[in-house]
Amino acid sequence: MKMKSLDELKKLREKAQETIRLREQEEGTKIVVGMGTCGIAAGAREVMLALVDELQKKNLKDVVVTQTGCAGLCEKEPLVDVIRPGEPKITYGYMTAEKARSMVTSHIVNGQVIGEYVIAREDSGD
Amino acid sequence: MEFFRSHVLVCSGVNCSFRGSRSVRAALVEEIRAQGLDKEVRVIETGCFGLCEAGPVMVIYPEAVHYCRVVPDDVKEIVEEHLRKGRIVDRLLYKGEAQVKGVQTWRQIDFYSRQKRVVLRNCGLIDPDSIDEYIAREGYEALGRALRMQPMEVIQAVKDSGLRGRGGAGFPTGLKWDFTARAAGDQKYLICNADEGEPGTFKDRLILEGDPHSVIEGMAIAAYAIGASKGFIYFRGEYKLSIDRLTHALEQARAYGLLGKNIFDSGFSFDIEIKVGAGAYVCGEETALINSMEGKRGEPRFKPPYPASVGLWGKPTCVNNVETLANIPSIIRQGADWFRSIGTAKCPGTKVFTLTGNINNAGLIEVPMGITLREVVYDIGGGIPHGRAFKMAQTGGTSGGCLPEALLDVPMDIDSLATAGSALGSGALMIMDDSHCIIDVVKCFLQFFRHESCGQCTPCREGTQRLYELVDKISRMEATEKDVELIRRLARTMEDASLCALGQTAPFPVLTTMRFFPEEYEAHIVHGMCPAGVCAAASQIA
Ligand SMILES: Cc1cc2nc3c(=O)[nH]c(=O)nc-3n(C[C@H](O)[C@H](O)[C@H](O)COP(=O)(O)O)c2cc1C
Ligand code: FES
Numbered sequence: 001m002k003m004k005s006l007d008e009l010k011k012l013r014e015k016a017q018e019t020i021r022l023r024e025q026e027e028g029t030k031i032v033v034g035m036g037t038c039g040i041a042a043g044a045r046e047v048m049l050a051l052v053d054e055l056q057k058k059n060l061k062d063v064v065v066t067q068t069g070c071a072g073l074c075e076k077e078p079l080v081d082v083i084r085p086g087e088p089k090i091t092y093g094y095m096t097a098e099k100a101r102s103m104v105t106s107h108i109v110n111g112q113v114i115g116e117y118v119i120a121r122e123d124s125g126d
Numbered sequence: 127m128e129f130f131r132s133h134v135l136v137c138s139g140v141n142c143s144f145r146g147s148r149s150v151r152a153a154l155v156e157e158i159r160a161q162g163l164d165k166e167v168r169v170i171e172t173g174c175f176g177l178c179e180a181g182p183v184m185v186i187y188p189e190a191v192h193y194c195r196v197v198p199d200d201v202k203e204i205v206e207e208h209l210r211k212g213r214i215v216d217r218l219l220y221k222g223e224a225q226v227k228g229v230q231t232w233r234q235i236d237f238y239s240r241q242k243r244v245v246l247r248n249c250g251l252i253d254p255d256s257i258d259e260y261i262a263r264e265g266y267e268a269l270g271r272a273l274r275m276q277p278m279e280v281i282q283a284v285k286d287s288g289l290r291g292r293g294g295a296g297f298p299t300g301l302k303w304d305f306t307a308r309a310a311g312d313q314k315y316l317i318c319n320a321d322e323g324e325p326g327t328f329k330d331r332l333i334l335e336g337d338p339h340s341v342i343e344g345m346a347i348a349a350y351a352i353g354a355s356k357g358f359i360y361f362r363g364e365y366k367l368s369i370d371r372l373t374h375a376l377e378q379a380r381a382y383g384l385l386g387k388n389i390f391d392s393g394f395s396f397d398i399e400i401k402v403g404a405g406a407y408v409c410g411e412e413t414a415l416i417n418s419m420e421g422k423r424g425e426p427r428f429k430p431p432y433p434a435s436v437g438l439w440g441k442p443t444c445v446n447n448v449e450t451l452a453n454i455p456s457i458i459r460q461g462a463d464w465f466r467s468i469g470t471a472k473c474p475g476t477k478v479f480t481l482t483g484n485i486n487n488a489g490l491i492e493v494p495m496g497i498t499l500r501e502v503v504y505d506i507g508g509g510i511p512h513g514r515a516f517k518m519a520q521t522g523g524t525s526g527g528c529l530p531e532a533l534l535d536v537p538m539d540i541d542s543l544a545t546a547g548s549a550l551g552s553g554a555l556m557i558m559d560d561s562h563c564i565i566d567v568v569k570c571f572l573q574f575f576r577h578e579s580c581g582q583c584t585p586c587r588e589g590t591q592r593l594y595e596l597v598d599k600i601s602r603m604e605a606t607e608k609d610v611e612l613i614r615r616l617a618r619t620m621e622d623a624s625l626c627a628l629g630q631t632a633p634f635p636v637l638t639t640m641r642f643f644p645e646e647y648e649a650h651i652v653h654g655m656c657p658a659g660v661c662a663a664a665s666q667i668a
Contacts, residue, residue: 001382002381002382002383002389003266003382003390004391005270005385005390006267006274006390009261009267009270012258012261013261013262013264013265013267015258015263016258016259016262017262019253019258019259019262020251020259020262022131022132023132023135023187023188023190023251024251025188032212033212035210035211035212035213036211037362040210040211049166050164052129052131056129064131064188065131065188066131066132066188066189066212067210067211067212067213068211068212068213069211069212069213077558103543110590
């Protein structure tokens with residue numbers, strides 16, 4: 001394809017930016033999945049795959065998904081933390097792929113924490 | 127488009143490649159597949175991160191975790207622990223000399239956080255083989271905008287920015303473009319000088335490896351400004367990876383119509399051809415380079431006429447360094463005022479340095495012009511290893527000067543370094559600790575010059591040889607005060623009468639060290655001893 005104008009370049013750029021956004025952003029919403037042996041045994045990988053899939057479907061580019069080790073709350077696994085800039089960290093417990101998807105819609109998109117899944121809250125400051 | 131939750135960037139710069147980053151990457155791809163993560167994790171080869179001393183370097187996003195000295199045996203643990211379970215592999219983190227705990231992300235490492243990246247903005251961040259990733263970082267936007275301006279407006283923008291050549295001489299780039307644009311003749315040429323023969327310099331190579339499109343875009347803008355339809359990149363023959371990357375990048379740019387006929391429908395046509403040199407230092411000098419491209423001996427021409435009026439095949443030709451050209455897209459995109467907000471009033475912008483020698487964080491750095499040598503050595507470079515003392519910094523390469531500790535606070539820009547008795551040159555910065563003998567070091571430089579002198583003019587051909595012999599005599603404790611006088615006279619002759627800057631500047635290292643380290647010359651000449659114990663040992667064996 002030969003580029004004929006700055007507009008065409010811009011279109012290509014917007015598409016290409018999605019590929020590298022992950023490397024550029026320093027602050028945005030972070031979803032952290034507990035991936036200790038306990039988490040994996042309880043289905044954390046399925047939860048994570050569902051999260052990644054849901055974010056992609058909803059085209060939520062500013063959200064990153066990372067993992068962490070065992071938090072010592074093994075019986076409540078799979079655990080998922082949601083950290084939004086300037087808000088307290090919310091920890092969800094007993095997550096499933098299904099719950100993870102509805103969490104994305106409600107919490108990440110609409111800012112509504114799903115109270116019944118929450119097992120802990122803490123201030124982002126510490 | 128596929129979405130990957132994690133990107134693993136493996137350095138494929140030449141320094142990391144020597145340390146085996148290729149096999150690390152291969153092992154990584156294999157292990158990620160074996161653990162079934164290949165749909166979630168993407169592995170990307172990228173250009174030099176800069177911290178080559180800690181190579182092979184790897185950065186994992188989104189966390190931006192920076193791992194050092196990764197070997198294939200570490201790969202399983204990285205995939206299992208970090209990529210699967212999100213647990214950082216502490217033992218592979220960067221640790222400064224006095225630090226007990228490793229630093230997790232590259233953004234927190236002093237080496238990176240104290241730099242200012244303009245030319246290297248994409249190095250270590252994008253896949254240099256992907257034009258799309260370059261475009262994602264505003265690539266080719268500047269070219270599109272420049273083509274909507276008049277050529278003279280583009281030249282004015284570069285003049286306003288105050289950009290000066292990064293190839294060594296520091297000549298104002300806008301002015302050079304202006305001369306070439308105004309020179310009589312329909313056919314004009316642009317040459318990108320990627321010969322980079324200066325010992326200890328590898329910045330152009332890593333820019334071309336890490337972000338080839340920035341140089342191509344800079345060249346296209348320069349060509350439009352001066353009215354050239356044809357450009358060349360003159361490569362040093364050994365730069366295989368740079369040549370491969372650039373060849374690939376040229377193909378991609380042509381496919382997108384960013385090179386070739388009627389670029390951006392503007393009526394402007396331009397293409398680039400690669401020329402490969404045979405590795406003579408003097409062929410980096412612009413007129414010797416032109417001779418070499420014409421198939422003649424690589425010997426410098428008399429100047430004037432300058433290439434801007436009579437250059438390649440007698441046509442007006444603009445020769446610019448790689449780093450100079452890589453600055454152009456940012457200047458057009460972000461404006462002269464932005465560029466002038468970085469660096470000093472007479473020397474705006476940044477400078478890429480290759481930091482080598484006795485320094486903890488050896489590698490590639492980019493800093494604002496005017497930063498002090500002390501900041502570079504201690505804050506970014508992490509100081510001198512093994513608890514030894516700083517002895518000198520050679521700036522500007524072999525023909526630069528050696529600065530002593532007392533001058534650590536000199537600002538690193540073209541004018542300040544010249545005033546201090548050294549040079550900025552192309553950005554070679556070699557740090558030496560107190561185990562080195564000045565005389566021995568200078569002898570090495572002179573050995574280089576006598577080997578690289580093209581032999582065309584007598585002051586340089588004979589002068590470099592005699593200068594070497596005289597300093598060798600000092601190192602053998604056989605010299606007298608008379609020899610010192612002879613060195614001074616010989617140096618003056620070479621400076622005045624040599625045809626090109628090679629011979630004119632060859633005496634520089636002797637003269638600056640005689641000025642800054644007189645006690646060391648005295649020790650060898652008057653007391654017959656080498657304070658560092660280098661020459662003494664050598665002469666005893668002999
Ligand atoms: C002996 C000698 C070697 C040189 N080697 C190089 C080189 O490797 N790369 C380079 O860009 N300039 C080199 N130069 C400087 C070039 O002659 C020329 O000034 C430069 O390429 C111009 O580009 P700039 O204005 O963008 O700095 C060398 C000069 C001399 C005298
Ligand atoms: S080559 Fe890998 S960090 Fe420089």
